[in-house]
Amino acid sequence: MPFDGLVINSLVFQLKETLLNKKIEKIYQPEDDEIIIKFRNLSSNNKLLISVDSSFPRICLSDLQKSNPLNPPMFCMLLRKHLNGGKIIDVYQVEFERVLVLSIESYDELGHISIKDLIIEIMGKHSNIILIDKETKNVIDSIKRIPVNISRQRQILPGLEYKYPPSQNKINIFDIEYDAFKEQIGKSTENTQIYKALYKLFQGISPIIAKEICYNSSLESDIPISRLTEDNLKSIWNSFIHLSSLIKKNSFYPNIIFAWDDKRAADFSSLKLMIYNNPHFLSKSFDSISEAINSFYFEKDKYNRIKQKATDITKIINTRLDRLFNKLQKQKEELLTAEGAEKYKLYGELLLSNMYKITKGMEEVTVENYYEPTLPKVLIPLDIKLNPSENSQKYYKKYNKYKTAQDKITKQIHDTNEEISYLQHVLISIENTDDISNIEEIKQELIEQKYIKRRKVTKQKLKQSNSKFVPYEYTSIDGFTILAGKNNKQNDYLTLKYASKKDIWLHTKDIPGSHVIIKTEGREVPEETIKTAAIIAAYHSKGRQSSNVPIDYTQVKFVKKPSGSKPGMVIYENNKTIYVTPFEEEIKKLEKQS
Numbered sequence: 001m002p003f004d005g006l007v008i009n010s011l012v013f014q015l016k017e018t019l020l021n022k023k024i025e026k027i028y029q030p031e032d033d034e035i036i037i038k039f040r041n042l043s044s045n046n047k048l049l050i051s052v053d054s055s056f057p058r059i060c061l062s063d064l065q066k067s068n069p070l071n072p073p074m075f076c077m078l079l080r081k082h083l084n085g086g087k088i089i090d091v092y093q094v095e096f097e098r099v100l101v102l103s104i105e106s107y108d109e110l111g112h113i114s115i116k117d118l119i120i121e122i123m124g125k126h127s128n129i130i131l132i133d134k135e136t137k138n139v140i141d142s143i144k145r146i147p148v149n150i151s152r153q154r155q156i157l158p159g160l161e162y163k164y165p166p167s168q169n170k171i172n173i174f175d176i177e178y179d180a181f182k183e184q185i186g187k188s189t190e191n192t193q194i195y196k197a198l199y200k201l202f203q204g205i206s207p208i209i210a211k212e213i214c215y216n217s218s219l220e221s222d223i224p225i226s227r228l229t230e231d232n233l234k235s236i237w238n239s240f241i242h243l244s245s246l247i248k249k250n251s252f253y254p255n256i257i258f259a260w261d262d263k264r265a266a267d268f269s270s271l272k273l274m275i276y277n278n279p280h281f282l283s284k285s286f287d288s289i290s291e292a293i294n295s296f297y298f299e300k301d302k303y304n305r306i307k308q309k310a311t312d313i314t315k316i317i318n319t320r321l322d323r324l325f326n327k328l329q330k331q332k333e334e335l336l337t338a339e340g341a342e343k344y345k346l347y348g349e350l351l352l353s354n355m356y357k358i359t360k361g362m363e364e365v366t367v368e369n370y371y372e373p374t375l376p377k378v379l380i381p382l383d384i385k386l387n388p389s390e391n392s393q394k395y396y397k398k399y400n401k402y403k404t405a406q407d408k409i410t411k412q413i414h415d416t417n418e419e420i421s422y423l424q425h426v427l428i429s430i431e432n433t434d435d436i437s438n439i440e441e442i443k444q445e446l447i448e449q450k451y452i453k454r455r456k457v458t459k460q461k462l463k464q465s466n467s468k469f470v471p472y473e474y475t476s477i478d479g480f481t482i483l484a485g486k487n488n489k490q491n492d493y494l495t496l497k498y499a500s501k502k503d504i505w506l507h508t509k510d511i512p513g514s515h516v517i518i519k520t521e522g523r524e525v526p527e528e529t530i531k532t533a534a535i536i537a538a539y540h541s542k543g544r545q546s547s548n549v550p551i552d553y554t555q556v557k558f559v560k561k562p563s564g565s566k567p568g569m570v571i572y573e574n575n576k577t578i579y580v581t582p583f584e585e586e587i588k589k590l591e592k593q594s
Contacts, residue, residue, distance in 0.1 A: 003058060003122040005096040005204015006243075010252040010270035010289045011059060012100060015091040018061060019048070024086050024104070029076035030066040031305070033143060035129055037083075045290060050120055052127035052143060056301045059100060059120055060290035064298075067437075075129075075143050082106065082116050082131060082140065089115070094164055096172045096204035098122040103134065116140070121165060132162045173202040174244045178237050185233065190226035194236070197225055208267065208275070213239045215275045246271060254292035258282045268296040302436065309439045310430045316451060317423050317430075324423070328416045335409045341402035346371070347380050348395035351388060358388040422488070422566040424512040428542050429487040432514075435470075438486045445489050445567055469493055472514075474536055474590040476529040481519040482590075484540045488568030491515035492561070495570065501557040504530065506537045509550035509577060513541025515568070517556070531580060532590065539582035547581040 019039065026038040037048040045061040072080070086106030093100055102118040115134040121127055130142040139162050146156040154163060171184060188197040198210035205213075214221040217235040246252070253272040256265050260280050267276070270289050286292040346369070351358065354367045361384050366377050382391050429442055446452045471494055472484040483498075485491035495505060495515045504518040504525055516537040518525055534551035543549035554575040561570050 003098055004206035004209060005093070005098060006206075006209060006247070007270050007289065007293075008093050008098055008100055008122065009096070009204070009247055010250075010254070011293075012091055012093045013250050013252070014061070014288050014290060015048075015100075015102075018042070018045075019088045019091060019102075022088050024083050024088075027076060027079045027083060028066075028068050029073045029079075030068050032073070035076070035079065035143065036062075036064070036066065039088075049294075050129055051301070052120075052122075052129055053301065053304070054125040054127070055304050056297050057122045057124065057127035058293055058297050059122065060293035060297075061288070062290065062294050064294070075141060078141050079118075079131065083118070086116070095167070096174065097165070097167065098204075099164060119162070123165065126165075128156060130156055130162060137162050167203065170203045171201060173205070173240055174247070178234075181237055181240070182233055185225065185228070188225050190224060192225050193222045194219065194225060194228065195221035198236075208269075208273070209243075209271075212271075212273050212275045213243070216242070243271075252289060254286040254289040255283050256286070256292055256296050258284065265296050265299075268292050302434070306433060306436050306439060309436060310433075313439070313443055313446065313452070314427065314430060316446070317427055320451060321420060321423050321427075324416055324420050328413065328420070331409055331413045331416060335406065335413065338402045338406035338409055341399050341406055344395045344399040344402065346378070348392045348399060350378060351380060351392035351395065355388045355392075358382070358391070360384070360387045418566065418569060421512065422569055424542070425488055425491075425568050428512045428540075429514070432540055432544065433486060435486060441489060442487045445487060449566065469498070472536075472540065474532075474587075476518075476532045476590070478526050478529045480523075480525065480529045480533075482529075482533045482536055483517045483519070484514040484536055485516075485568075486514070488566070491568040495556060495559055496561060499556045501555065503556045504533065504553055505556045505559050505572070506530075506533050506551055506553040507572075508537055508541040508543055509552045511541050511543050511549070513537060513543070515570075516540070531578065532586075534578045534580045535582050535586060536590070538580050539584070539587050544582055548579045549582065551578050551580060552576070553578065 022039045022041065024037055025040045028036040028038070030036060031051075031053070033053050034049070034051045037050070039046055039048070045063050047062050047064065048059070049062040049064060050059050051057055083104050083106055086104040088102060089105045090103035091101070092103075098121065100120045100122070102120075104116050104118060105113060106116065108114045117132050117134050119128075119130045119132060121130070128142055128144045128146070131140040132138060133140060139156060139158055139160050141158050142156045144156070145158075146154065148155055154165065156162075171180075173181070176184075184201050185197060188201070195207065195210040195214050198213060199205045199207050211221040213236060214223075216239040217232070219232060219235070252270045254270055255268065255272060257267040257269075257273065257276045258264065258281065259266045260282055266281065267273070270292075272283075276283060286295065350367050350369065351365075353370065354365065357367065358365050362382050363384055364379055364381050366379050369375055369378050383394065386394060426442060426446070430439065433439065433442075443452065447454045469490060471486060471490055474482040474484075476482055483494060485494045491514060494517055499505065499517045500520070502522070503520050506516040506518070507513060514537065516533050518529060518533045530553060534553065537551050538544065538546075538549035541549070552572070552575040554572050558574045559570050559572045
């Protein structure tokens with residue numbers, strides 16, 4: 001469900017209860033489209049998160065901890081200037097629209113009390129956070145400036161008068177009577193489905209709430225307007241009246257609906273939705289709408305931001321991989337040519353052995369192959385300008401040239417394959433990560449490996465970017481700690497520095513993936529724990545969606561890093577192989593125990 005008028009309404013009720021007369025302690029802007037306001041004297045969920053991310057815009061109270069940029073953005077500095085130390089004196093919703101206003105009383109630069117309105121518009125990709133002067137209604141600034149070249153109808157720029165978003169002529173259902181309601185429904189075309197008419201005509205009604213109203217009226221949501229009877233209309237109206245009474249009594253039921261088959265969050269609401277009251281869905285209730293919003297959006301927002309931050313890196317890697325695969329194909333073609341070197345060596349030797357049969361000026365000669373007498377005779381082309389000895393030497397030189405090229409190309413193919421393997425490991429680290437800081441680690445690694453140009457940064461910022469070693473951690477049913485690296489640099493540290501020589505090392509066989517370590521602590525490792533660790537190794541690899549994934553395992557002392565090899569690249573011996581199929585449910589259970 002999007003943030004509709006009902007969700008905003010229930011949120012206003014919570015924020016009024018929690019924030020009225022509370023003072024703003026600090027304002028942060030961890031993302032370009034996100035503001036966090038911290039309040040004094042709030043024991044838990046003491047921050048107001050306001051995100052106008054185009055995919056997941058939202059507002060809620062939260063205890064979320066996020067790292068902030070070294071230098072605060074301009075909009076953050078402006079909010080601090082006008083609002084720090086200010087007091088929330090009102091929270092309200094504009095009519096029944098997706099617009100929430102925080103009125104904040106603070107002192108201006110001259111020490112006079114002034115009131116600023118922080119307006120949050122939750123409207124998909126058009127969402128915005130706007131600070132205005134309450135008295136003049138003029139925009140002080142916004143997190144997204146909207147000049148005339150973006151919108152001719154409504155500009156949001158400093159100094160301009162603020163105007164609320166156009167209502168699209170929608171009507172507040174709670175401000176009209178039955179006859180007006182019936183008249184509005186009658187304005188829709190006859191073939192319009194009733195649920196579409198409801199959310200297009202009335203404020204605050206999202207498609208799912210419109211379907212809920214139809215469900216509570218014992219009507220199919222896609223029934224056309226032309227088939228509605230008077231009784232049908234009265235039934236819909238009664239559903240609206242019931243909805244209105246719940247809102248007026250602040251009788252909210254914050255909840256998330258999960259799909260039964262994959263347990264993923266399918267929807268959320270501030271009311272109990274009877275439309276989901278069937279075996280295909282599960283409902284989980286929360287104490288407040290903020291808790292429901294936090295829970296619903298946390299994973300979605302995290303993965304969306306990871307994807308955004310990883311896009312440029314992934315593009316660079318894929319471009320490099322395309323070039324490497326083309327390079328590898330050419331090298332293999334060159335190697336096939338070079339592998340003909342033995343033929344020229346044979347020609348040279350046979351010419352020396354048959355010198356007496358050859359005279360200068362001959363174009364070719366047919367001789368017996370003394371090395372393979374059973375094979376047909378060999379026809380050797382000759383250079384008419386050269387004598388027999390010179391023709392023989394010509395073929396020896398050609399042999400030496402191709403032999404040298406063969407060794408060189410073989411080494412080049414090895415290096416190309418190693419680079420391909422390294423970059424594929426990086427891609428898997430990105431695809432499987434659930435940690436946004438891991439993307440920064442990977443980016444730093446690629447900078448060090450010269451795949452990404454290094455920008456000039458201060459020593460302080462470089463120090464800040466060096467994150468701690470925090471691998472994935474699990475606990476097996478036998479009580480063994482199992483660790484998995486999140487990227488190539490972590491893989492190196494985990495295997496070569498952190499792990500003990502007698503720990504067990506695991507990795508997918510010939511498949512890019514994480515290094516996995518079983519911490520033995522001097523104990524014998526049961527087969528069940530090895531199988532568990534193998535499942536973890538398969539899950540954190542390119543074989544995540546496959547079955548019967550081969551996993552090699554050996555003691556750490558048998559794992560070596562070749563000199564000059566790229567991060568995460570190792571060789572190993574004395575290994576055994578186990579085949580497993582990774583299941584996400586098993587991994588999640590292990591995480592809960594860790």
